[in-house]
Amino acid sequence: MFDLSLTKLLVLAVIALVIFGPNELPKIASQAGRALRDLRRIAEGARADLQEGLGPEFRDFDFEDLNPRHFVQKHLLDEPTAPAASPVNGSATSNGTSTLQQDEAPPFDADAT
Numbered sequence: 569m570f571d572l573s574l575t576k577l578l579v580l581a582v583i584a585l586v587i588f589g590p591n592e593l594p595k596i597a598s599q600a601g602r603a604l605r606d607l608r609r610i611a612e613g614a615r616a617d618l619q620e621g622l623g624p625e626f627r628d629f630d631f632e633d634l635n636p637r638h639f640v641q642k643h644l645l646d647e648p649t650a651p652a653a654s655p656v657n658g659s660a661t662s663n664g665t666s667t668l669q670q671d672e673a674p675p676f677d678a679d680a681t
Contacts, residue, residue, distance in 0.1 A: 572580075588596055615631060622629065632638045668674060 584596075585593055619626070619629070633642065
């Protein structure tokens with residue numbers, strides 16, 4: 569998410585040590601850890617409340633799908649895991665309609681347009 573490497577973390581630690589000093593740094597680190605735990609607990613509670621409020625039909629709803637990056641990857645960029653079964657040209661489908669032969673023009677209804 570933040571793409572922090574070891575060198576970036578060391579630079580941040582040195583900057584924090586210079587700004588806050590060696591006496592205050594452990595206190596600030598523990599406060600930051602406590603704040604992150606509380607924030608994570610609040611987020612999990614909100615997620616649980618939302619899932620409970622949505623009802624059983626959304627039990628398998630994945631909240632990561634709300635992230636636009638994941639949505640695009642899942643629905644637009646990724647190939648389907650299994651090819652969809654499509655009827656052979658000219659054969660009937662399960663609902664009784666037939667597909668077109670290759671180079672066959674689709675039916676045209678002048679009254680429908």
